[in-house]
Amino acid sequence: VRVLHLKENIASLARLLASTSHGGFPVVCRPKPDHAEVFQGTIKRLELCMLLENEHIFEPERNDKSFSPSHPFSYEKITVEKLPNLSRLTMLLNRYATDPRYQQLFINLEPYINKSAMSVQAHFSLQRTYIVFRTLGLRHLTVVDPQNRVVGVITRKDLMPFPLEERLRLQLAPQ
Numbered sequence: 001v002r003v004l005h006l007k008e009n010i011a012s013l014a015r016l017l018a019s020t021s022h023g024g025f026p027v028v029c030r031p032k033p034d035h036a037e038v039f040q041g042t043i044k045r046l047e048l049c050m051l052l053e054n055e056h057i058f059e060p061e062r063n064d065k066s067f068s069p070s071h072p073f074s075y076e077k078i079t080v081e082k083l084p085n086l087s088r089l090t091m092l093l094n095r096y097a098t099d100p101r102y103q104q105l106f107i108n109l110e111p112y113i114n115k116s117a118m119s120v121q122a123h124f125s126l127q128r129t130y131i132v133f134r135t136l137g138l139r140h141l142t143v144v145d146p147q148n149r150v151v152g153v154i155t156r157k158d159l160m161p162f163p164l165e166e167r168l169r170l171q172l173a174p175q
Contacts, residue, residue, distance in 0.1 A: 003028045003150050006040065006113075010058055010105045014096035017048060026142045026150045027113045038148040041113035042140070049089055051107060052096065058105040119144045122151050130159050 002016060006029045016025075024044045028037040051057065096102045119142040120129055133141065133156060143152035158164070 001026065001150050001152055003037070004043065004109060005029060005037075006108065006110045007061075007106050008109055010052070010096050010102040010107060011099075013048065013107065014052065014093040014102070017045065017052075018090075018093045018097060022140075022153075023155075024140050026117075026153065027109055028150055036147060036149050039119055039142055039144050039150050040110075041115040042117040042142060043109055043113045047112055051109075051112060052092060053089070058102075058107055060104055061106050117142065119148075120154075121146065129154060133159055 002020060002022065002025060004013070004016075004025045004027045006027060022045060024042050025048075026042055027040045029040050030037050118132065118136065118138065120132070122143055122145055124143075129141065132138065133154075139156055141154045142150055143154060145151050
């Protein structure tokens with residue numbers, strides 16, 4: 001599972017977006033230094049791309065916990081249905097991934113994540129998962145363990161009838 005952190009490095013975020021086609025990502029944080037990373041919410045790929053087009057919200061890493069953009073964007077400014085300019089985005093991602101100065105810059109994702117994102121336990125019923133997808137019109141659903149650590153993501157494609165039947169048949173077939 002590819003997860004993001006509340007405070008994410010620009011270069012590694014650019015590499016992740018360039019190397020995957022995932023439509024959304026779970027966001028995790030470590031509540032205390034000695035605790036495991038726990039699920040906080042999700043953020044969509046398109047929202048991440050819109051944020052990366054605005055370099056003025058990038059900040060250098062600080063040791064203190066006061067990390068927040070001076071002027072966070074409104075929901076309307078980062079929520080889009082499709083990317084406006086794919087070639088510009090590709091150029092930006094390449095620059096962010098290769099230019100050493102972006103290794104030192106970070107973005108605070110906390111104001112932009114969907115903190116009310118649904119998640120299911122790892123042993124949640126497949127039938128109920130399907131009902132949740134259909135009822136809520138979801139594209140992806142984060143799977144967590146009893147300690148709320150991210151262990152997987154289920155997509156709509158995973159629940160399509162034919163691939164699902166094939167996976168179940170292989171799983172249930174004698175070894």
